[in-house]
Amino acid sequence: MLLLAVDTATPAVTVALHDGEAVLAESNQIDARRHGELLLPSVDKVLAEAGLKLDAVTGIVVGVGPGPYTGLRVGLVTASTFASVLGVPVYGLCTLDGLAYAAGTAGIEGPFTVATDARRKEVYWARYEDPRTRVGEPAVDRPADIAEQVAGLPAVGQGALLYPEVFPDARGPEHQSAAALVSLAAERLAAGAAFENADGVPPAPLYLRRPDAQVPKNYKVVTPK
Incomplete structure (x- = not known):
């Protein structure tokens, strides 16, 4: 292998x-x-x-x-x-699973939170029972909106380090x-465990929100004379 x-x-x-x-x-x-x-x-x-x-x-x-x-x-x-x-x-x-696994090698056993920077003053995040077990699906939220859900838990990732008021026990690793x-x-x-994609099928991205780039709504159509 x-x-x-x-x-x-x-x-x-x-x-x-x-x-x-x-x-x-x-x-x-x-x-x-x-x-x-x-x-x-x-x-x-x-x-x-x-x-x-x-x-x-x-x-x-x-x-x-x-x-x-x-x-x-x-x-x-x-x-x-x-x-x-x-x-x-x-x-x-x-990606958050990789950070959780790295947290385990750094000595964090769980439960804990992984949070990465999603920009727009938001974080991509998920809770983990231990470094190999995620609880639920990843989400994107403003840190203040999830404060109660992550209260009292250690947190790893750049997103946690950016918002110490919500993640006061933020630790490394910072990056994936x-x-x-x-x-x-x-x-x-x-x-023999399953992965995010079926065998032979390209994995689908977890964007969780629409891209920043958008087609203009009122663009001018130019036609040949």
Whole structure:
């Protein structure tokens, strides 16, 4: 088994390789505006560090969000393209699940909350019973609107760190890690667990809201004379 994981659902452009036993190499860069520019060089860097070629990969793991439209689709399209070219399966995992798994390796057992920055003064968030068990579906809300639901719980992720009045016990990790995401995927594969997408079907993105870009409503139609 050789899994290549990518995630661009957050400001982190993160890539990792996992051989079914351990992470072989990883790359993490924080730049919310350069997902498309940084992702492929990061893949090349990770493969080179591991001394492997892309055609050795037997599966692709991708974070499906929730995340902003533009950044998230970079990782999803790249993952689906690699999977199609290589003829290997692609496994979609919730990005928040990766952060939760990383929280477990940092010593947080649960219950706790994961929150990432959704911009517009909102967070993408979910509650977890433990680092491998999410409670319910991810959501996007203003922090003040979920204060009662997350009260008294530790919280991880950039979204939690941005709003200490709602998440007073905010901790690291701050950013997503493909190493954590692919480690979780390897565990699930070994256990025969289900993923966000059915086998052979490209994973669907968790946008949770409409994209910022919209078609103008009152644009002028220009016709040839």
